[in-house]
Amino acid sequence: MSELAAASRTWRAQPERSSPGVMRLMVWLALWLGRPFARLLLYPLAAYFLCTGGHAAEASRRFLRHVLSREPRWSDRLDSWHTYAAVLLDRIYLLKGHGAGFSIGIECDAATDATVHGARGAVILVSHFGSFDVMRVMGRHQQHLPLRIVLDRRHGAMATALLETLDPELARGVIDAAQRGPQLVLALKQALDQGELLGLMGDRAQGQEPTVEVPFMGRPASFPEGPWVLASVLKVPVVLAFGVYEGGNRYRIALERLADQVVLPRAQRHAAIAAYAGAYAARLEAQVRRAPHNWFNYYDFWTDEAAAR
């Protein structure tokens, strides 16, 4: 357990990439230049991330080495950071409501569609893979999905600040996961009763949340238990959501229903949680293999990797 905790601490130990000043400058520049001109800055920005990224740049390199099964070339590494920079830039336009210029494809089968529009609400599991803003925007404008983001405000303070600058309405809807046990459940229940969907992070544990270790791309990695516990207690379905950046102005949103109901029998709670987390890891893996440059977990994601360091 202690090494799991150490592994899940790894990403939180990293300083956030940019300072508030840099962030404000980027937002101002992006809005002043407009997307076509701002995109001219993406390769220089990617090169900057690649050269100054330190631990994050190394983690990205190790990830590419594993997924490509060979030593990544400079061009692979640059492409990866270019994708990151592009998604980061597009956040600004998407949150600002300038979503009209984007071409967004949606993959969603009938059962999943019925689930996300159903009266029961659902847990929508997102990952640090591609863009979740593209889904938030879709959530509010195109399909009228009332999505509430659940995140720990103490971590990712910068992300919250960006959200508050660009889209105060969405920021106000954030449910703070720093609340403990029953309070959080009751807050989530209230949102569900209002017909809203709960957006949770599926790939990173928040705060002191317990984790479960399951195979991901052939190696052990720890995933949070929280989403499965919450879905089981609240008796709602779990839908996975991936917003994959495909270059240019193209995004692909994939919605996949993982479970109509999460059942954690008392006698086999841990095994049941591991089974759900394992199923999620397998679906995540399939998406990551299709678009590896969208992987934005720039830290030792695998437990064996974290333990070896």
Place this chain on the structure above:
Amino acid sequence: MAHLLVTALHLEAVDAEQLDPDTPLFGTAPGSLALDSIDALEIALAVQRKYGIELRAQDQVTGQIFASLRALSAHVQRCRVHS
């Protein structure tokens, strides 16, 4: 309250009528129901649904409230009187 507990937690092996109000709910002591944190969330939801009372995770007080069926019932009673 005993019925609420047994129903909310699917405690098939426990008879609500026979449940001793002083049985410890959590922990590994002999005779304890040995509930876990997930059960605590279930109880909080069930109590909120039935009595409209929000059990909050504050510290030691929560430990006392959840100590036994009797303590939980007493707490719910107190909250209902005050509201």
